[in-house]
Amino acid sequence: MSEPPRLTRTERRRQTEARILDSARKLFARLGYERTTIRAVAGDARVDPALVMQYYGSKQKLFARAADLRLPTGREGEDGDPAGSGRDPEALIESLLTALGVKLDGLPATSLATLRSMLTHPEAGQIAREALDGHIAEVSGALGGADARLRAALLICTTVGVAIGHELLRLDALRDAPPERITELLRPALRTLIARETPQDA
Incomplete structure (x- = not known):
């Protein structure tokens, strides 16, 4: 029976980032902004708190990503940029x-x-x-x-x-x-x- 392919370093990083983000969303939803800490997010995601800071920089930036404050602003251009001049x-x-x-x-x-x-x-x-x-x-x-x-x-x-x-x-x-x-x-x-x-x- 063949072994499953090993993940590349980039794939492992993406999985870790996604796990941290999932934990952050869960804790921000349950505890709110003030009571959610980087240490708590790291514990839930089973990573070192320093890794959370390395990937996201700060609690504020992690909150912005977890909250996903983007709004739809019309059609994207062919290059995938957000809505701007020339959009319908x-x-x-x-x-x-x-x-x-x-x-x-x-x-x-x-x-x-x-x-x-x-x-x-x-x-x-x-x-x-x-x-x-x-x-x-x-x-x-x-x-x-x-x-x-x-x-x-x-x-x-x-x-x-x-x-x-x-x-x-x-x-x-x-x-x-x-x-x-x-x-x-x-x-x-x-x-x-x-x-x-x-x-x-x-």
């Missing part, structure tokens, strides 16, 4: 609404922990702000026109705010409505924000 704003809106629909069907525990932490802990809040600022810059490049950055911020904050109201605040008006109805009502408002000219500017 309509596709961007549908992508945001699709992601929102998934969130309203139930956020993973890690995502809920992320939302709670970014609202209550300064370091986690700073990580979220940096991530969202990056998304705003990407989306504003796709929009163009007057107030592109402001309109991009409103687009993203609207969808994030609905997710917070639905999943964290558990507002009855949102919880009682099907996700499809929420996204249906949001679509015209988001289309207004992607317009290069507002009605009063026309």
Whole structure:
């Protein structure tokens, strides 16, 4: 019987990184940002704490990776870069609404922990702000026109705010409505924000 092929050094590294990330997601979801420590993550992943720092650099960077604060921002280009200048704003809106629909069907525990932490802990809040600022810059490049950055911020904050109201605040008006109805009502408002000219500017 032949032996299974041995993993390369790169493959072993990727497996270790993935195991650390899985442990971090589990602990951040259960304990929150402040109570999760590098030592606890290392213990759960069965590695030395120094290895966690070597792969991820800091607790803040590990949290950012574990939380996965990326947002869909429309179609990717052929080179795989994120949304930016030249992207289709309509596709961007549908992508945001699709992601929102998934969130309203139930956020993973890690995502809920992320939302709670970014609202209550300064370091986690700073990580979220940096991530969202990056998304705003990407989306504003796709929009163009007057107030592109402001309109991009409103687009993203609207969808994030609905997710917070639905999943964290558990507002009855949102919880009682099907996700499809929420996204249906949001679509015209988001289309207004992607317009290069507002009605009063026309």
